[in-house]
Amino acid sequence: MxxxxxxxxxxxxxxxxxxxxxxxxxxxxxxxxxxxxxxxxxxxxxxxxxxxxxxxxxxxxxxxxxxxxxxxxxxxxISQVPEGRHVFTNMSVLENLELGAYLRKDKAEIKKDIEKVYTLFPRLQERKGQLSGTLSGGEQQMLAMGRALMSRxxxxxxxxxxxxxxxxxxxxxxxxxxxxxxxxxxxxxxxxxxxxxxxxxxxxxxxxxxxxxxxxxxxxxxxxxxxxxxxxxx
The missing domain is CATH 3.40.50.300 (P-loop containing nucleotide triphosphate hydrolases)
Structure with a gap:
């Protein structure tokens, strides 16, 4: 590959x-x-x-x-989860995930993929409206991974x-x-x-x-x- x-x-x-x-x-x-x-x-x-x-x-x-x-x-x-996570701290968890799909136009599928990310990382669903900068280190790592997955x-x-x-x-x-x-x-x-x-x-x-x-x-x-x-x- x-x-x-x-x-x-x-x-x-x-x-x-x-x-x-x-x-x-x-x-x-x-x-x-x-x-x-x-x-x-x-x-x-x-x-x-x-x-x-x-x-x-x-x-x-x-x-x-x-x-x-x-x-x-x-x-x-190819999608990368960078060292140090680099989430957009002044944006919510959900907004970070949506940004991960910025190259995509298939809105219905993007919604489905956000649900898939929430299945992998239930903590992100609990925090979806929260500003990313207020998450713990582990939660930010989960968000960085979830965001990378949004580009499929x-x-x-x-x-x-x-x-x-x-x-x-x-x-x-x-x-x-x-x-x-x-x-x-x-x-x-x-x-x-x-x-x-x-x-x-x-x-x-x-x-x-x-x-x-x-x-x-x-x-x-x-x-x-x-x-x-x-x-x-x-």
């Missing part, structure tokens, strides 16, 4: 991604793990069109996305969904990610909590300083001594 081939990305003189290649197949949950500054978020921003690679190519369902504008990438079926993505990019959340909420968010995947959305997950990420993913890539150093089956990687020592606390 998604193929990155030899992607190089720079921030000014800093070589952030040094020739990464990866693929995501339809229906999978694939995770990118690695320490801070390894290039995980940079990889997602490059797929979303927010950063331009200097070299390499990105294809999605056979179409070249390497030089495509971000809103066009959303219309092709074929591929959902999740950047650090567990960041800053209490352990009980982390479990809840990860079980919802599995639920979203079961309903037919492919997921590419960037996550600092390697243990949780590997527990729900089929495959994983390990990034270190802008390079992929390991890849393979998530269960096997979780058992690997190198991964355990570096990311799972031994």
């Amino acid at each position: 998604l193929v990155l081939q030899d992607i190089h990305v720079y921030y000014g003189a800093i070589h952030a991604l040094k020739g990464i290649s990866l693929e995501v197949n339809e229906g999978e949950i694939v995770t990118l793990i690695g320490s801070n500054g390894a290039g995980k978020s940079t990889s997602l921003k490059t797929i979303s069109g927010l950063l331009r690679p200097k070299e390499g190519s990105i294809t999605f369902n056979g179409a070249d996305l390497t030089r495509v504008q971000p809103q066009e990438i959303v219309s092709q079926g 993505p074929k591929l959902l990019l999740l950047d650090e969904p567990s960041m800053g959340l209490a352990p009980i909420l982390v479990k809840q968010i990860f079980s919802i990610i599995k639920e979203i995947n079961k309903t037919g959305t492919t997921v590419l997950l960037v996550e600092q909590n390697a243990h949780m990420a590997l527990s729900i993913a089929e495959r994983a890539y390990v990034l270190e300083t802008g390079k992929i150093v390991l890849s393979g089956n998530a269960v096997e990687l979780a058992k690997s001594e190198a991964v355990r020592n570096a990311y799972l606390g031994g």
Whole structure:
């Protein structure tokens, strides 16, 4: 479904991604793990069109996305939940969800999709008229995910969904990610909590300083001594 081939990305003189290649197949949950500054978020921003690679190519369902504008990438079926959530704090929960469907014109279907989001995240239904800035961190994460789903993505990019959340909420968010995947959305997950990420993913890539150093089956990687020592606390 998604193929990155030899992607190089720079921030000014800093070589952030040094020739990464990866693929995501339809229906999978694939995770990118690695320490801070390894290039995980940079990889997602490059797929979303927010950063331009200097070299390499990105294809999605056979179409070249390497030089495509971000809103066009959303219309092709890729949606990103950014790190830090970035909900529109002075707008209500419902208004945030409606904004997620800004490229769509099918009003009746948009309503149905809002109901689907409320089924996944009952808390959002309870808070639908509330200003998003008054929500807790966990509720804002749910809203950011719900908003991304409103564009009906074929591929959902999740950047650090567990960041800053209490352990009980982390479990809840990860079980919802599995639920979203079961309903037919492919997921590419960037996550600092390697243990949780590997527990729900089929495959994983390990990034270190802008390079992929390991890849393979998530269960096997979780058992690997190198991964355990570096990311799972031994």
